[in-house]
Amino acid sequence: MSTPLVRLRLDEATAKRVADVLEDAFPFGEASVSAFETAKDEWAVEVYGGPDATAEELAAALREALGPESAGLRIEADAIEEADWVAKSLEGLAPVPAGRFVVYGSHDRDKIPADAIGIEIEAALAFGTGHHGTTRGCLLALDELLTERRFERVLDLGAGTAVLAIAVALAQRGPVLATDIDEMSVQIAAENAEANGAGAFVEAVHATGFDHPVFAERGPFDLIVANILAGPLVELAPDVKRHLAEDGRVVLSGLMTHEEERVLDAYRAQGLNLVVARQLEGWSTLVLAA
Ligand SMILES: C[S@@+](CC[C@H](N)C(=O)[O-])C[C@H]1O[C@@H](n2cnc3c(N)ncnc32)[C@H](O)[C@@H]1O
Incomplete structure (x- = not known):
């Protein structure tokens, strides 16, 4: 099974505005929209669709929802195979601190502060890496x-x-x-x-x-x-x-x-x-x- 994903790379203000438009355009159950910072001053908006749609159909719906604004945007359409899901979310990601907890992959084992509660999670077919x-x-x-x-x-x-x-x-x-x-x-x-x-x-x-x-x-x-x-x-x-x-x-x-x-x-x-x-x-x- 695969999940369609459409990703836009934007500046912060545009990402937040676009995410608002898309959240209104895609009611719950049809897709989930999130906007987040990928690197300093670089933002992404990701839209995950249900398994019934293809990534291309999702991208077309997204272009329609954004109207003329979509013309100037870089829109990437992808389908994430279930087996790749967590591995993809772990790619290149650093340990995640959250309060006293730090969630990390085994490759970062030596980077965890001694006073933190470390939780080592490897890429697998289950959701929940901390990211x-x-x-x-x-x-x-x-x-x-x-x-x-x-x-x-x-x-x-x-x-x-x-x-x-x-x-x-x-x-x-x-x-x-x-x-x-x-x-x-x-x-x-x-x-x-x-x-x-x-x-x-x-x-x-x-x-x-x-x-x-x-x-x-x-x-x-x-x-x-x-x-x-x-x-x-x-x-x-x-x-x-x-x-x-x-x-x-x-x-x-x-x-x-x-x-x-x-x-x-x-x-x-x-x-x-x-x-x-x-x-x-x-x-x-x-x-x-x-
Ligand atoms: C978003 S993941 C959360 C994983 C982890 N708890 C975390 O916070 O990262 C949601 C999990 O809930 C499971 N799930 C979905 N509906 C459920 C239900 N009604 N009862 C129990 N588990 C459910 C899914 O199989 C999936 O593993």
């Missing part, structure tokens, strides 16, 4: 929450590489349940936990829904972190609330900034309220409290 704004947003939120208190029962829902589960496990030296609907991610999560010395703390489980008995067995959770997408996060709101302990905290990411209100409404309806929101590269991370 994405959503993962980084979650790590920053977790860093702050774990400074305030200890969370005994922790759930990483949609664990991917288990980068977040490993971060919590290493910071607290305590258990974390890491689940994913994708079987291969679960296997990679378990391997990563082991490789990072968190194998005894991280329990990686393949669970396609909250009807899996492990949630009732390990919960209710004092902390639930879910970096998924706005649509599933909205649908999961009642389940998340049901498995959250009294005075629990929830960290949500994977939503674009313009989707914040929609997601918040779903969680407010469950009695969960916003504590803090952080925006990185067009993505939002929300911390909610019961």
Whole structure:
């Protein structure tokens, strides 16, 4: 399977303006748009489409959305094979610091400060290398929450590489349940936990829904972190609330900034309220409290 990607390289002001236009033009589910700095004074806007469109069709839709402005822009269309996805995002990227955590590839092992909590993640078929704004947003939120208190029962829902589960496990030296609907991610999560010395703390489980008995067995959770997408996060709101302990905290990411209100409404309806929101590269991370 492949994902169509269209990339534009721009200056900062144009990138932000173009990203706004494209976010309005491509409603959630059709594509996801992000604008970010690639190097000093160089910006990119990336648009990832769903698997049903080709990169050329996505590029044509993008030109139409931008109108005459598209004429002067360099537009690259590409299709990312699933197997290349994480490897591509790791290419040439440096270790990612986020609060006390640093996520890095093995080639940078000797560059990690002694006082940091290093999380070594290799390119694989699971999402979560730390380079994405959503993962980084979650790590920053977790860093702050774990400074305030200890969370005994922790759930990483949609664990991917288990980068977040490993971060919590290493910071607290305590258990974390890491689940994913994708079987291969679960296997990679378990391997990563082991490789990072968190194998005894991280329990990686393949669970396609909250009807899996492990949630009732390990919960209710004092902390639930879910970096998924706005649509599933909205649908999961009642389940998340049901498995959250009294005075629990929830960290949500994977939503674009313009989707914040929609997601918040779903969680407010469950009695969960916003504590803090952080925006990185067009993505939002929300911390909610019961
Ligand atoms: C964006 S990745 C996040 C990975 C990692 N937690 C991070 O922050 O980098 C989302 C992950 O959630 C999984 N996922 C998607 N929908 C899910 C659901 N309803 N329940 C559990 N996992 C889900 C995907 O398979 C994928 O591995």
